Amino acid sequence: MKAIYPYSLDTVREREYGLPRFEVWQAISSTNDRARELAVEGSPRGSLVLGWEQTEGRGRHGSLWFSAAGDGVWMSLVLGANDVTTHLPILVGISCAEVIEEMAGVIVSIKWPNDLIINGRKVGGVLVEMGDGWVVAGIGINVRRSPSESLQAFDDRALPATSIAEHSDRISENPDFAGHFAQRILERLDARKGRDGVVDSFSTRDILRDRQVHTDELGIGIARGIDECGMLLLELEDGAIVKVRSGSVRAITSSEEEE
Ligand code: BTN
Numbered sequence: 500m501k502a503i504y505p506y507s508l509d510t511v512r513e514r515e516y517g518l519p520r521f522e523v524w525q526a527i528s529s530t531n532d533r534a535r536e537l538a539v540e541g542s543p544r545g546s547l548v549l550g551w552e553q554t555e556g557r558g559r560h561g562s563l564w565f566s567a568a569g570d571g572v573w574m575s576l577v578l579g580a581n582d583v584t585t586h587l588p589i590l591v592g593i594s595c596a597e598v599i600e601e602m603a604g605v606i607v608s609i610k611w612p613n614d615l616i617i618n619g620r621k622v623g624g625v626l627v628e629m630g631d632g633w634v635v636a637g638i639g640i641n642v643r644r645s646p647s648e649s650l651q652a653f654d655d656r657a658l659p660a661t662s663i664a665e666h667s668d669r670i671s672e673n674p675d676f677a678g679h680f681a682q683r684i685l686e687r688l689d690a691r692k693g694r695d696g697v698v699d700s701f702s703t704r705d706i707l708r709d710r711q712v713h714t715d716e717l718g719i720g721i722a723r724g725i726d727e728c729g730m731l732l733l734e735l736e737d738g739a740i741v742k743v744r745s746g747s748v749r750a751i752t753s754s755e756e757e758e
Contacts, residue, residue, distance in 0.1 A: 504524055504525055504526045504527060505524075505525065506522050506523060506524040506525075506527075507522075507523050508520065508521060508522060508523075509521040509522075509523050509674060512674055512675075512678050515678060516678035516679070516681060516682045517545075517682065518545045518546070518547050518678070518681055518682075519542070519543040519544075519545050519546055520537070520542055520543070520545075520546040520547065521547050521549070521674075521678070522537075522546075522547065522548045522549065523549050523550075523551075523674060524548070524549070524550045524551065525550075525551050525552070526550065526551065526552040526553070526554060526568070527548070527550040527552070527553055527554070528553065528554050528555040529553055529555050529556055529557055529575075529637075530548040530549065530550045530553060530556075530573055530574055530575040530637060531557070531575045531626060531628055531635050531637040533548045533575065534546070534547075534548045534575035534576065534577050534635040534637070535628065535630070535633050535635050537577055538577045538632070538633035538634070538635060539632060539633050542577055543577070544577055544578055544579040544582070544685075545576070545577065545681065545685055546576070546577040547574060547575070547576050547577075547677060547678075547681050548574060548575045548576075549572070549573070549574045549673065549674060549677045550566065550573045550574070551568050551569055551573075551673070552566060552567060552568035552569070552573070553566030553573045554566075556573060556639065557626065558624055558626060558639070559624065559626055559747075560746075560747055564624070564626075564639050565646035566639065567644070567646070569643065569673070570641060570642065570643050570644040570645075570646075570662070571623070571639060571640050571641040571642045571643065571644075571662070571673070572623075572638065572639070572640045572642055572673050572676045572677050572680070573638075573639050574637070574638050574639075574677045574680065574681070575635050575636065575637040575638070576635065576636045576638070576680075576681050576684060576685075577633075577634070577635060578634040578635065578636055578688070579634065580632075580634065582634060582688050583629060583634055584694070584728075584729075585728040585729050585730070586694075586697050586725075586727075586728060586729030587627055587636070587729075588612050588613050588625055588627045588636075588729070589609075589611075589612050589613055589697055589701055589725065589729040590684070590687055590688065590694065590697050591613060591625045591627060591636045591638065591684055592609050592612065592613030592614075592615060592625050593609065593687070593697065593700045593701060593704070594680065594683040594684045594687050595607075595615060595623065595625070595638055595640065595680050595683075595684075596608075596609060596615055596704055597683060597700075598676070598679045598680050598683050599615070599622070599623075599640070599663060599676075602669065602671055602675075602676065602679060603663050603666070603667040603669045603670065603671075604667055604669050605617055605663065605666045605667045607622070607704065608704045608705070608706045609701060609704040609705060609706065610658070610706050610707060610748075611701075611705065611707055611722070611725065611731045611748055612625075612729065612731070613625040614658065615640070616658070616706055617661055617663070617665075617666050618661065618666065619658075619659075619706075620645075620658060620659045620660060620661035621657075621658040621659070621660050621661065622640060622641055622645070622660070622661050622662060622663060623638065623639055623640035623641060624638075624639055625637065625638055625639075626638075626639075636684065638680055640663070640676065640680075641660060641661065641662040641663065642662060642663050642664065642670060642673060642676060643662055643663075643664050643670065644662050644664070645660040645661050645662040645665070646660055658749075697727075697729065698724070698725060698726070698727055701724070701725055701729075702724050702725075705722075705724060705725075706750075707722035707731075707748065707750055708722055708723070708724055709721060709722065709723070710722055710750045710751075711750070711751045712733070712748050712749060712750050712751060713748070713749055713751055714731070714733060714743045714746060714747075714748045715746030715747050715748070716743050716744065716745065716746040717733055717735075717741055717743055719736075719751065720733035720734050720735045720736070720741070721733070721734040722734075722748070723740065726742060730742040730743060730744055731743040731748060
């Protein structure tokens with residue numbers, strides 16, 4: 500039987516960040532699952548679920564997402580059907596990168612589509628999920644500590660992990676980071692300029708640009724930024740540009756090139 504944990508409603512932060520609902524769980528299986536439940540029950544767009552700990556946090560491509568108690572922001576935001584575009588996952592990543600930079604004063608890059616990177620290490624990621632009548636943006640950011648060694652043990656090609664605290668001493672409370680992330684995502688989605696600016700904002704943060712990469716979908720090529728739909732542009736050996744829709748992508752290191 501699944502454990503049932505209590506949650507509270509943070510009405511002060513609901514008002515502060517202009518959100519219709521701000522749920523805070525001591526522990527929860529996955530905030531994405533709870534946000535989906537809320538969306539299906541009719542909870543309005545902008546409803547936010549924050550967990551101090553997740554017992555079954557998940558990442559992209561079916562990976563586990565380490566979500567130890569208090570170490571980071573594990574949150575999910577209910578969105579609406581009108582928010583769904585092919586570049587939604589990128590818009591969410593850009594919004595979080597901007598907020599981390601403003602709140603913690605560190606430069607945040609992005610590895611397509613939405614791995615958030617500080618100094619070549621992964622500080623967070625985004626998992627957008629949707630189904631019949633629901634859309635949820637899940638965000639995981641290592642604020643105080645990162646699970647670096649254990650992640651590395653799973654996949655020696657995974658990016659090493661980091662936390663905001665390794666690079667900054669301007670560390671806000673988790674619910675405040677979460678409120679700001681939610682607010683920025685909704686603002687960007689509501690502003691036409693916010694949507695139009697996705698390609699430009701992405702290109703200033705793109706750590707793969709002009710690097711040789713391996714893509715699951717289309718093999719090896721040179722990353723040449725994204726198109727207006729958020730797809731990765733990949734230049735093949737014969738100069739043709741093809742579009743990568745999904746799957747994992749990683750930069751090829753110089754030692755691999757020599758192999
Ligand atoms: C990635 O693989 O980079 C995406 C990680 C997304 C993790 C977040 S934590 C909050 C939300 N709930 C989950 O189970 N996953 C997302």
